[in-house]
Amino acid sequence: MSPNKNTNRSKKKSNKTLFLAIGIVAIILVGVAAYVLGGQPGSPASTVTPSPTPSPVPSPNASPTRVLLQTTAGNITLELRTDKPITTTNFVNLIKEGLYDGTIFHRVMTGFMIQGGKNDSATVATIPDEIGTNNRNTAYTIAMAKTSAPNSATSQFFINVADNGQKCAPSFDATYTVFGQIISGKDVVDAIANASATANPYNPSEISVPVHPVTVIKATVLT
Numbered sequence: 001m002s003p004n005k006n007t008n009r010s011k012k013k014s015n016k017t018l019f020l021a022i023g024i025v026a027i028i029l030v031g032v033a034a035y036v037l038g039g040q041p042g043s044p045a046s047t048v049t050p051s052p053t054p055s056p057v058p059s060p061n062a063s064p065t066r067v068l069l070q071t072t073a074g075n076i077t078l079e080l081r082t083d084k085p086i087t088t089t090n091f092v093n094l095i096k097e098g099l100y101d102g103t104i105f106h107r108v109m110t111g112f113m114i115q116g117g118k119n120d121s122a123t124v125a126t127i128p129d130e131i132g133t134n135n136r137n138t139a140y141t142i143a144m145a146k147t148s149a150p151n152s153a154t155s156q157f158f159i160n161v162a163d164n165g166q167k168c169a170p171s172f173d174a175t176y177t178v179f180g181q182i183i184s185g186k187d188v189v190d191a192i193a194n195a196s197a198t199a200n201p202y203n204p205s206e207i208s209v210p211v212h213p214v215t216v217i218k219a220t221v222l223t
Helices: 005-038 085-096 186-193
Strands: 066-071 074-080 107-109 113-116 141-144 157-160 178-184 197-200 203-210 216-221
Touching: 066 085, 074 085, 074 186, 085 178, 085 216, 107 186, 107 197, 113 186, 178 186
Parallel strands: none
Antiparallel strands: 066 074, 066 216, 074 178, 107 113, 107 203, 113 157, 141 157, 141 178, 197 203
């Protein structure tokens, strides 16, 4: 029996269709591969931001670093803690960058604290809290100011003029990292805290905006 011509034609047509389909699929696969490897058309090449070189971390056995704050009200000398390496290193680095020079103590409260380190023109990364087991906001200690969120401290600091860990809520010492103490210039701190102040525009019930703000002329790392 001879083969049926219509059947042969159908087979040839099917083969052509199959070859055409395979060709289309191959073209699509090549295009997808090029798209994935080369990136989306019109998109910039992805870049990786290099991590900054970490600063040397103070050893707990190292000699404490001292810092001099020359202010328009007098000099204040701080001794920084070696057991708060992240906070201390951050503070020292910002001093070396000159970030505190020309800033003011923008929030002062009698019997509570004086707050400085605000610099609206600078962007400072947040640092982790370093509370530990010995974190007491006693009079004439320096601590990092922050928002209510954990690990939100940047450049702002405050100097206690009372035992605020005992005076304020029990959570005070568990919130604000204490990283040093005043070893000279306590009278200057008291003078700044007791200066005339007006209502805080963000919290009118708080009298904390200094009438004549004290300026940090220069912050210097001594040792």
